[in-house]
Amino acid sequence: MSLKLKYDPKINDFVIWKPHIKGWVYYKDFEYLTIETRVKPKDSINLLDAPFHANNRLLVICYQNQWGELNYVKSRKSIYEEE
Numbered sequence: 001m002s003l004k005l006k007y008d009p010k011i012n013d014f015v016i017w018k019p020h021i022k023g024w025v026y027y028k029d030f031e032y033l034t035i036e037t038r039v040k041p042k043d044s045i046n047l048l049d050a051p052f053h054a055n056n057r058l059l060v061i062c063y064q065n066q067w068g069e070l071n072y073v074k075s076r077k078s079i080y081e082e083e
Helices: 044-049 064-069
Strands: 013-017 021-028 032-041 055-063 070-075
Touching: 021 055, 055 064, 064 070
Parallel strands: none
Antiparallel strands: 013 021, 013 070, 021 032, 032 055
C-alpha cells in the first residue's frame, strides 16, 4: 500500500489541474485558491484608469476540497521572477 502525501499548495507554485488548467497559484486562503492561467498587458486606456496593476489576469478558482486534484510542477520565488 502506498501513501500519497497531501499536497499543500502555496502562492507561486506552478500547478496543473485537470488537463486544460495550468498556471501559478496567485492567491490562497483557507477556503479556495486562484490559479493564474494567463497574463496580458493592459492597453493604455485601461492602464490610465487603474495604474496600480499593469496587467490583466485570468484567474481560475479552485476550492479546498479540490486541492488534492492539483499536480505540483515547480515553484518560483516571486511573481517578478522570469519563468
